[in-house]
Amino acid sequence: MSNVLVAYFSASGVTKDVAERIAGENGYDVFEIVPEEIYTPADLDWTDKDSRSTKEMNDKSFRPPIVETCDVSAYDTVVIGFPVWWYTAPSIINTFIESVDLKGKTIKAFCTSGGSGIDKCVNDLQASYPELDFSKGMRFMGDVTKAKEWIENE
Numbered sequence: 233m234s235n236v237l238v239a240y241f242s243a244s245g246v247t248k249d250v251a252e253r254i255a256g257e258n259g260y261d262v263f264e265i266v267p268e269e270i271y272t273p274a275d276l277d278w279t280d281k282d283s284r285s286t287k288e289m290n291d292k293s294f295r296p297p298i299v300e301t302c303d304v305s306a307y308d309t310v311v312i313g314f315p316v317w318w319y320t321a322p323s324i325i326n327t328f329i330e331s332v333d334l335k336g337k338t339i340k341a342f343c344t345s346g347g348s349g350i351d352k353c354v355n356d357l358q359a360s361y362p363e364l365d366f367s368k369g370m371r372f373m374g375d376v377t378k379a380k381e382w383i384e385n386e
Contacts, residue, residue: 235306235307235308235309236258236260236261236307236308236309236310236311236383236384237260237261237262237263237302237304237307237309237310237311238251238254238255238260238261238262238263238311238313239262239263239264239265239302239304239310239311239312239313239328240262240263240264240265240312240313240314241264241265241266241267241313241314241315241322241324241325241328242264242313242314242315243271243276243285243315243322244276244315246315246344247313247314247315247343247344248264250313250342250344250372250374250376251264251313253376254311254313254342254372254376254379254383257376257379257380258379258380258383260311260383261307263302265298265324265325265327265328266298266299266300267296267297267298267299267324268296268297268298268299269296269297271284271285278317278318285317285322288322288323289317289318289320289322289323291323292323294323295323295324295326295327295330296323296324296327297327298324298327298328298331301328301331301332302332303332304332304333304334304337305333307337308337308338309337309338309339309340309383309384310332310334310337310338310339310340311339311340311341311342311383312325312328312329312339312340312341312342313341313342313343313344314341314342314343314344314353315343315344315345316343316344316345316348316350316353319348319352319353320352320353320356321341321343321353321356321357325357326360329357329361329364334361334364335363335364336365337364337365338365338367339364339365339366339367340366340367340368340369340370340382340383341353341354341357341366341369342369342370342371342372342379343369343370343371343372344371344372344373345371345373346373348371349371350369350370350371351369353369354366354368354369368382370382
């Protein structure tokens with residue numbers, strides 16, 4: 233077991249690919265955050281005000297149920313990856329954070345996005361969980377060569 237866990241949520245496979253490459257290339261453990269109800273393309277239609285993802289993101293208290301959680305006690309660093317939804321982390325990330333004990337851990341968030349950055353995501357998470365230690369985040373658009381340095385040295 234490594235000292236780093238890469239936990240990720242991926243709706244379309246992009247974040248999964250990035251997370252698995254980061255973990256695989258650096259010898260980190262990996263955990264997929266899986267919703268109890270998988271998101272369909274219609275659920276992800278951000279232009280539809282009645283789509284599942286739009287409704288979830290508009291309700292700040294909503295926590296989409298996840299299939300399972302994991303034990304993070306053996307890790308010093310937990311890397312959390314996700315696509316950017318509505319300029320922030322999807323609410324399923326809150327579900328994961330609230331299902332594990334991250335106190336005392338270094339938390340690194342990364343996003344996959346063609347346009348939105350990670351800073352607002354990290355700021356929102358830090359504001360929601362002030363007792364946790366969120367470090368500077370990173371956006372990946374395919375190239376993960378800087379992941380190890382970011383995770384282990386920054």
